[in-house]
Amino acid sequence: MYLRSIRARVPPMLTDLYQFTMAYAYWNSGRHNEPAVFELFFRENPFGGGFSLFSGVHDCLLFLRNFRFTEEDVEYLRSVLPPTTNPAFFQFLRELDCSGVTLRAVPEATVVFARVPLMEVDGPLAVVQLLETSLLCLVNYASLVCSNAARFRLAAGPDRKLLELGLRRAQGPDGGLTASRYTHIGGFDMTSNVQAGFLFGIPVAGTMAHSYVTSFSSLEEVWPQTLLPADGEKDPIDLISLTKGLLGRLCELLGAEPAKIHEGELAAFLSYAIAYPGNFLPVIDSYSVSCGLLNFCAVAMALIELGHQPRGVRLDSGDLCRQSVEVRRVFKHCAKQFSVPVFESLIIVGTNNISEQSMMELSKKNEINVVGVGTHLVTCTRQPSLGCVYKLVEVRGSPRMKFSEDPEKSTVPGKKAVYRLLDSEGHPLMDLLCLSEEPPPLAGQTLRCYPLGQEAHLAVTPTQVTCLRQEVFAKGQVRNWSWWMWELDSQLSRSRPGM
Amino acid sequence: MYLRSIRARVPPMLTDLYQFTMAYAYWNSGRHNEPAVFELFFRENPFGGGFSLFSGVHDCLLFLRNFRFTEEDVEYLRSVLPPTTNPAFFQFLRELDCSGVTLRAVPEATVVFARVPLMEVDGPLAVVQLLETSLLCLVNYASLVCSNAARFRLAAGPDRKLLELGLRRAQGPDGGLTASRYTHIGGFDMTSNVQAGFLFGIPVAGTMAHSYVTSFSSLEEVWPQTLLPADGEKDPIDLISLTKGLLGRLCELLGAEPAKIHEGELAAFLSYAIAYPGNFLPVIDSYSVSCGLLNFCAVAMALIELGHQPRGVRLDSGDLCRQSVEVRRVFKHCAKQFSVPVFESLIIVGTNNISEQSMMELSKKNEINVVGVGTHLVTCTRQPSLGCVYKLVEVRGSPRMKFSEDPEKSTVPGKKAVYRLLDSEGHPLMDLLCLSEEPPPLAGQTLRCYPLGQEAHLAVTPTQVTCLRQEVFAKGQVRNWSWWMWELDSQLSRSRPGM
Structure with a gap:
């Protein structure tokens, strides 16, 4: 199309x-x-x-x-x-x-x-x-x-996964598609933009927004309340009761007050987990990270008891580094205390107005596995x-x-030829502009050239010469x-x- | 479409x-x-x-x-x-x-x-x-x-004409169209974007770029060399000879050296004037403003002798204010010395990386009638x-x-109603948010309201109440x-x- x-x-x-x-x-x-x-x-x-x-x-x-x-x-x-x-x-x-x-x-x-x-x-x-x-x-x-995108990738390092989510801030529909397409080429792994996935085959990602969480107010809205175990051989289990029990144990372990649990958030998490037991990665700061984290851990442990694999959490406000460290600490604590090794490999997604600068700051101590970037990526705030x-x-x-x-x-x-000269290790030495009628530089031969805007000349001996344009x-x-x-x-x- | x-x-x-x-x-x-x-x-x-x-x-x-x-x-x-x-x-x-x-x-x-x-x-x-x-x-x-666009309009004042020319810097094709459409709504008079004119009926504008000027190198490239007078009743006139004569007189008047005239630029101006005698508005700084201005004046006076109406010039680099004052001075001088009153009403177009800040600076002494704005307008550099x-x-x-x-x-x-309260002169006092189930405020009745994020309340008596949304x-x-x-x-x- x-x-x-x-x-x-x-x-x-x-x-x-x-x-x-x-x-x-x-x-x-x-x-x-x-x-x-x-x-x-x-x-x-x-x-x-x-x-x-x-x-x-x-x-x-x-x-x-x-x-x-x-x-x-x-x-x-x-x-x-x-x-x-x-x-x-x-x-x-x-x-x-x-x-x-x-x-x-x-x-x-x-x-x-x-x-x-x-x-x-x-x-x-x-x-x-x-x-x-x-x-x-x-x-x-x-x-x-x-x-x-390449600069964000350099700032993030090679291992962190990068997710582009700038559609809503781009210059309209086509701007959003162009952004998804070329940030993927520039080093982003995934996009939230479904149409970009459809058109360009870019992997798409995303689970839930705050509105999903805030749309729930009580556990009565959770339906169905049961979930089949992953092996499919047992009867459906009441996920609400199972989770409530785990939540009590978690509050004890972490010294949290059960009264502070937001029931609507728990309902949202349960409902999503029942819909997508293999894709459970909620946003946990719709009310507060500490509340969201407890609710996540309880639902995630319930999923694990039924043989499903929870994926992780998303943080969308506040100090992402500090929060991610605390979230990871709780994950590890749970993994040990409840013998749920899956908790060792949960991922943490961070999305909060990330700029190239804040991406570099993320290289400080933090536990974020996936970074979602929108506004600063697609509008190129530093130079639009x-x-x-x-x-x-x-x-x-x-x-x-x-x-x-x-x-x-x-x-x-004048009409030009453009050559990229490489050294013996294959690294680029310089791009050389000649008039198209001039003879091309030859590998192994020293040539004299003039850096643009400078008087003095340079002598350079390329090991390899490539035509930059085709x-x-x-x-x-x-x-x-x-x-x-x-x-x-x-x-x-x-x-x-x-x- | x-x-x-x-x-x-x-x-x-x-x-x-x-x-x-x-x-x-x-x-x-x-x-x-x-x-x-x-x-x-x-x-x-x-x-x-x-x-x-x-x-x-x-x-x-x-x-x-x-x-x-x-x-x-x-x-x-x-x-x-x-x-x-x-x-x-x-x-x-x-x-x-x-x-x-x-x-x-x-x-x-x-x-x-x-x-x-x-x-x-x-x-x-x-x-x-x-x-x-x-x-x-x-x-x-x-x-x-x-x-x-509205901010650029406020900075420019109500009289100056504003031309949007950001297509090449927008976020792709659709971004460019959106920019043309909504900057027109925001206060711009014209766009350079032909497709935006086609789709939205926005007046389109533009005459020539530097490439047109630099594509000419000698008067031999001017063809045809003649132009019919506007009344169409006389024979075609040799525009080159006529212009050369006027150029000599201009150099004398302005103390310029004929040797410094760039022949290619003169050829470009003549050629354009012959193609569009009623639309002559060249860019005059492809080589230097002083050279371009002389060439413009000579061709414009030749057009006037044949009953045509030149339109003006465009400045695209350097200090636009200073240059425009000098250009206007020369126009007035010519108007008087050569008895060409049309020179009093020539327009000066300025286009050189204009920002909202430089638009405000343009309100200082200058003679620019039309300002073309691209990059800073469509990319919204200050906040993209x-x-x-x-x-x-x-x-x-x-x-x-x-x-x-x-x-x-x-x-x-909560679901809300939004009212705009106006005073007795029809000026807006405030926008009032109520829950949709609350009774609407009434004109002439004092009401108590709370500015968002503040503790203290305000008393206000609107003369008129309008629903902000439809x-x-x-x-x-x-x-x-x-x-x-x-x-x-x-x-x-x-x-x-x-x-």
Whole structure:
């Protein structure tokens, strides 16, 4: 469906009006078919960091493949362009497609750096001009949120599971889907977004919200009250009585007052456990963590007595680190006192407005196994836009350059080749920009190069030289089918919910 | 098309997985049809300000009207929910719609305040639970960007024209459309986004980018070189010769060196002017403002000699205020020296990474008529998310409350009525929350009320009392057709590009 709806998501009209007025002026002066080359790059690494993950290439390919104006589009353009526009221009638009466009791009989710041309769009001047805004729109946020996810992953370390849950804070439905998709590529394990799971095959996760807990007020609302043991060979057991007994023993063990137990919360936990005995992972701070923890332990022990496997708890407010340590202590205490070794392997999920900063703080003493991140991940609070630009570097084989009142906005002219030089251990040394007509650097040969914006030159001897970009679209077709198939593959690899 | 594609944009699967696991647990315990009430509100006014404009209501109505699972959706859910899920639950999902849901909401783009329930969603517990994430996703960004636009409008004052051009920096295609739509509602006059013009009837604007200018290198690329006078009664005139003559006189007048004129830029301006003689508004800082300004003035004067009306210039880098003052000075000087009164009414467009702060600074001495805003507007840099929440306040007629380890996350229980009290001049005094069963406040009668979070009470005597929310959806239907029709109307009111 995502594939089918690309025309609806990214019609060629999703661009700035000036692309059409410029296209008309090119057409009017007979220049529309002159071969031109645009480059796409960003000027500064995002988040004050040292890298970005370039993403959105697949969407660009789908966009180029489907680039066609409908009669309705053309009629609208006729109504908004100046009335002096030559009607033959609209016929030109009706017949336009991207069959003359060649796209060279770095592969999806490559680690890239500022000022390196990541895409080269080569084709008839008027067409490649029209593509500007749509291509920028498709790569800017995808790359930003993918890079942000990678930073969260670096801050979290390799072992902790990361869950994206930003749908409600994203820039609308499609923003939410883009976030789920590219944070998964950037290092998140799971998403809460069901549609993203459906479309992209990302593992989905989630169990309950506070509203579920607060919707219950008494044990009378629990129905059915019984649960079959996991082996299915015995009669259903009254889970309420069983849990009440365990709760009494737990209060004794932990020195808690039974009167402080919130009956509605206990009812909610029991009811959920009866519905999903193998997926019991409640949120335990709807009233207070100490109350929620007692209720969890009682229900979890009852489940274990029936041969089911509880999963863990979610903490959603307050000091997650401190709470997780206390929760773990209680789990271990129970495991020992009640001889329930399952309690040793319960997981703790933390979700409370996690930022990259607080993710780094989580590396302090804590017992959290899974971290759910929403707002700061999908809105990229620290820097909510990447700022990729699309600049003309060549027309009819001759280089083009833009100067500017802001010197950093000036461009580097000419059609280029981009090489990544690697050292003897396979580590990247540098990305080298050459004019495309220059001979490529050779492995084992020392070359002299000039770091951008500096006067002095460097001598470097690469052990290995790779072309950073590949031709991915030409003559109206996606050229690298393995990438393209990845898209379809991912939709087939459906998986059961984690967490 | 926007209307038709709402199912594709916002399927009922665009929600968090836990909504489904909770819905199942409700269903499993026979509670899914219990009447429940959720409230939607935000906890703090955005951008450290005093208000928000609540938006996204129309999209919510479309979503509710179209809420239906497809067979494909249900099959996916079956694959990700635990295998113990009772198959009858999927039949329940197949038959589900929003016919039992009632939505009360404040009208689109109402000025609202923190902690006031802006939407009340009333219906069967399992259904209103499922709606949570989608409704939040539809109102959060819409309200945020609409409020941000209103702040830019307040900073700009009522007279300056505001142009939204954030598509390339938004969270993907749909984020860009949402931004164009709701910044228009929030006070922007125009957008650069053609698809937004097409779908929502927003006036579109734009003329040329730097790439157009840098694509030209010599006057030989100008074709045709002639232009018909506006009255159409004379023969075509050689615009290049005419402009060259004027350029010489301009250089003399302004003490500029003809050698410093960039021929490519002059060619670009001439070519555009020949294509669109009534829409000539070039960007003049592709090389330097002083060079661009000379070229503009020469071409503009040539257009005027042929009876055409140039429009103005765009500045896109450097100190916009200072440059605009200089540009205006030159315009006035030319108007006088060359007796071209049209030069008195040329417009200056400024676009250079404008933030709310720099918009306020623009209120200092400057000559900018139209301000284009992109990144900071659509990404809401100062606060990139609003944080609306959706909280259960009543089940089966009895109030529900959530406590929290973070006290500000606790909720105010019970189904409520919300009144806006006005004083004798029609100004709002306060928004009053009552339980829905309490008698409404009456105009002219003093009432005692308690500001949220404070102990002391206030006495207030409203001159007028209005209900802040209206019933906009019930029994599966949008109830207020005038709103709904607004959507269709807007698509018919197409307009020519402004700026």
